[in-house]
Amino acid sequence: MTNTSPTTHSKSFSVLPxxxxxxxxxxxxxxxxxLFAGHNNPGGGFAAGLxxxxxxxxxxxxxxxxxxxxxSLICAGVxxxxxxxxxxxxxxxxxxxxxxxxxxxxxxxxxxxxSALPFDIGVTxxxxxxxxxxxSGLRTGDxxxxxxx
Amino acid sequence: MNALIAITILxxxxxxxxxxxxxxxxxxxxxxxxxxxxxxxxxxxxxxAGVADDGTHVVWVGDWNPEVGIVLVADLFAALVLPxxxxxxxxxxxxxxxxxxxxxxxxxxxxxxxxxxxxSGVSLAFLTGDLFTLFVAFELILVSSYVLLTHQGQRAQIxxxxxxxVMNLFSSTLFLLGLAIVYAATGTVNxxxxxxxxxxxxxxxxxxxxxxxxxxxxxxxxxxxxxxWLPDSYPTAPTTITAVFxxxxxxxxxxxxxxxxxxxxxxxxxxxxxxxxxxxxxxxAIGALAQxxxxxxxxFHIISQIGYMLMxxxxxxxxxxxxxxxxxxxxMPVKTVLFLIGGLIENTQGSSxxxxxxxxxxxxxxxxxxxxxxALSLAGLPPFSGFVAKLAVISAGVDASSSVIVAVALIAGLxxxxxxxxxxxxxxxxxxxxxxEPVPTRRGNRRMMITATSLAVAGTLTIxxxxxxxxxxxxxxxxxxxxxxxxxxxxxx
Numbered sequence: 001m002t003n004t005s006p007t008t009h010s011k012s013f014s015v016l017p018x019x020x021x022x023x024x025x026x027x028x029x030x031x032x033x034x035l036f037a038g039h040n041n042p043g044g045g046f047a048a049g050l051x052x053x054x055x056x057x058x059x060x061x062x063x064x065x066x067x068x069x070x071x072s073l074i075c076a077g078v079x080x081x082x083x084x085x086x087x088x089x090x091x092x093x094x095x096x097x098x099x100x101x102x103x104x105x106x107x108x109x110x111x112x113x114x115s116a117l118p119f120d121i122g123v124t125x126x127x128x129x130x131x132x133x134x135x136s137g138l139r140t141g142d143x144x145x146x147x148x149x
Numbered sequence: 150m151n152a153l154i155a156i157t158i159l160x161x162x163x164x165x166x167x168x169x170x171x172x173x174x175x176x177x178x179x180x181x182x183x184x185x186x187x188x189x190x191x192x193x194x195x196x197x198a199g200v201a202d203d204g205t206h207v208v209w210v211g212d213w214n215p216e217v218g219i220v221l222v223a224d225l226f227a228a229l230v231l232p233x234x235x236x237x238x239x240x241x242x243x244x245x246x247x248x249x250x251x252x253x254x255x256x257x258x259x260x261x262x263x264x265x266x267x268x269s270g271v272s273l274a275f276l277t278g279d280l281f282t283l284f285v286a287f288e289l290i291l292v293s294s295y296v297l298l299t300h301q302g303q304r305a306q307i308x309x310x311x312x313x314x315v316m317n318l319f320s321s322t323l324f325l326l327g328l329a330i331v332y333a334a335t336g337t338v339n340x341x342x343x344x345x346x347x348x349x350x351x352x353x354x355x356x357x358x359x360x361x362x363x364x365x366x367x368x369x370x371x372x373x374x375x376x377x378w379l380p381d382s383y384p385t386a387p388t389t390i391t392a393v394f395x396x397x398x399x400x401x402x403x404x405x406x407x408x409x410x411x412x413x414x415x416x417x418x419x420x421x422x423x424x425x426x427x428x429x430x431x432x433x434a435i436g437a438l439a440q441x442x443x444x445x446x447x448x449f450h451i452i453s454q455i456g457y458m459l460m461x462x463x464x465x466x467x468x469x470x471x472x473x474x475x476x477x478x479x480x481m482p483v484k485t486v487l488f489l490i491g492g493l494i495e496n497t498q499g500s501s502x503x504x505x506x507x508x509x510x511x512x513x514x515x516x517x518x519x520x521x522x523x524a525l526s527l528a529g530l531p532p533f534s535g536f537v538a539k540l541a542v543i544s545a546g547v548d549a550s551s552s553v554i555v556a557v558a559l560i561a562g563l564x565x566x567x568x569x570x571x572x573x574x575x576x577x578x579x580x581x582x583x584x585x586e587p588v589p590t591r592r593g594n595r596r597m598m599i600t601a602t603s604l605a606v607a608g609t610l611t612i613x614x615x616x617x618x619x620x621x622x623x624x625x626x627x628x629x630x631x632x633x634x635x636x637x638x639x640x641x642x
Contacts, residue, residue, distance in 0.1 A: 075166040075170040078165070082166070089151060094212045095154075096219075
């Protein structure tokens with residue numbers, strides 16, 4: 001699904017698209033930080049999803065076309081979440097049980113992560129998908145006439 | 150057992166995601182959503198068998214400690230209601246697959262997957278052992294119900310959908326505040342721990358908490374005086390959606406009420422509940438008499454029947470709770486079937502208004518039979534399941550010598566019978582209506598809808614046949630709920 005904004009911004013006034021383009025990587029970085037911080041600090045998949053969703057909203061306000069399909073994102077997110085929730089059952093653990101892995105990397109130092117990370121990524125995908133769906137829903141706001149069946 | 154419990158919650162959710170992904174491939178979409186619902190309902194029967202034999206099964210989600218963790222508890226009450234609810238959704242899904250290609254049907258690309266999400270929420274609401282997860286389950290159900298109710302975007306749907314959303318957001322907000330109050334007072338939202346800690350609180354605080362959650366669950370259950378959103382919104386939705394809502398949504402409010410208020414032993418609220426139960430019964434039954442549309446009459450019946458369940462609960466005795474549980478189990482399928490038949494009537498007449506139908510008893514005798522069975526059952530005539538359920542509730546009332554509420558219940562039953570007669574005269578007797586414009590439906594689809602309805606009617610008859618077993622199970626569940634400490638001991642074991 002390729003969404004083109006109904007209001008094409010005029011070429012002479014391009015401050016908004018330019019600043020949005022500048023902000024995008026910084027905001028994306030903040031989103032990724034929140035995604036990882038969520039295990040032990042404030043943040044997490046939902047917060048990250050909201051930040052990414054804000055990027056998508058800003059970009060669509062600036063008239064940048066959006067190439068993500070909302071439904072696929074939501075479906076993929078739900079499937080990941082369900083898979084992570086059910087996976088421990090196959091190893092005889094409790095539903096939604098998590099495995100924690102820690103690795104020591106050269107620059108970043110000791111990193112603790114685990115099966116909660118894909119879960120959070122799933123949540124992020126659902127939230128971003130919802131924001132995109134809302135945006136495209138707002139573009140087509142019509143009410144069918146007629147009585148109820 | 151852990152896996153079975155997981156299936157009832159996760160399978161419909163996964164199926165809805167897959168169904169949404171393949172929403173353009175009709176065959177794959179319908180088969181996936183159906184398979185998810187089928188898996189959940191088969192699993193729920195195994196859970197019932199397991200719990201009836203070996204007792205309560207508890208799942209500690211993620212192995213967290215009881216104070217903060219999420220816990221799923223399959224006790225007899227949950228295990229008894231779950232298969233009924235999931236089977237209803239499954240039957241409605243069969244009906245929906247048949248109805249989809251007609252103009253009355255819900256949007257197939259949306260309705261199937263959303264029904265999956267709703268089912269997942271229903272399973273979670275029945276199985277959860279803590280109040281916060283109950284809130285999440287309610288939201289899961291409500292959010293999908295908002296979309297299901299309004300997705301066709303017709304004026305009437307949006308208008309009544311507005312009331313529905315506002316009422317439910319109101320009660321959800323109260324729920325959230327209530328959670329905060331409970332947590333502040335007891336330091337937990339786990340129901341097993343609450344069962345121990347709430348009775349130790351000062352009387353006023355106990356009553357406050359009980360009253361607060363009575364309002365929360367009462368709004369969801371459409372108890373008088375907070376019922377007006379129901380008869381307004383339900384009839385506007387497509388038949389399949391209304392059938393699921395009618396069978397399940399208000400009943401989940403009652404379920405939560407039975408669980409919470411018996412566990413925390415809110416017997417002091419009993420008299421207030423009985424008064425409201427009386428009003429709910431009478432107002433629902435009289436409201437039904439005033440309507441001129443099959444679906445609206447049936448919607449008012451839901452309210453009146455909620456009164457009976459509330460009466461069973463309000464008596465705060467083992468017999469009363471047994472009656473309420475039995476009534477719940479009987480009411481869910483019967484109500485759903487009646488709405489499915491309402492859908493069939495709409496399909497043959499082009500409208501569910503009484504003035505625009507007539508003469509169906511000669512034109513479609515099988516439809517008359519299909520309608521008569523659940524209608525008589527709902528009105529509480531022997532030998533149908535409604536009789537057993539009503540008898541259980543009313544005899545519990547007689548035992549408790551609450552003669553006023555018993556009298557009210559009997560009068561309401563009579564009024565229900567009267568409004569059923571009104572449908573019977575309007576739709577099945579008389580000359581065939583000239584205004585009838587059948588909805589164009591392909592033969593195969595129509596057969597599928599009739600099969601689903603017949604299956605459901607057969608299901609309600611099965612409930613009458615197994616009424617004895619069900620009564621025993623309900624009684625056991627009621628004893629578990631009414632005996633202080635049983636639930637708590639099972640969960641903390």
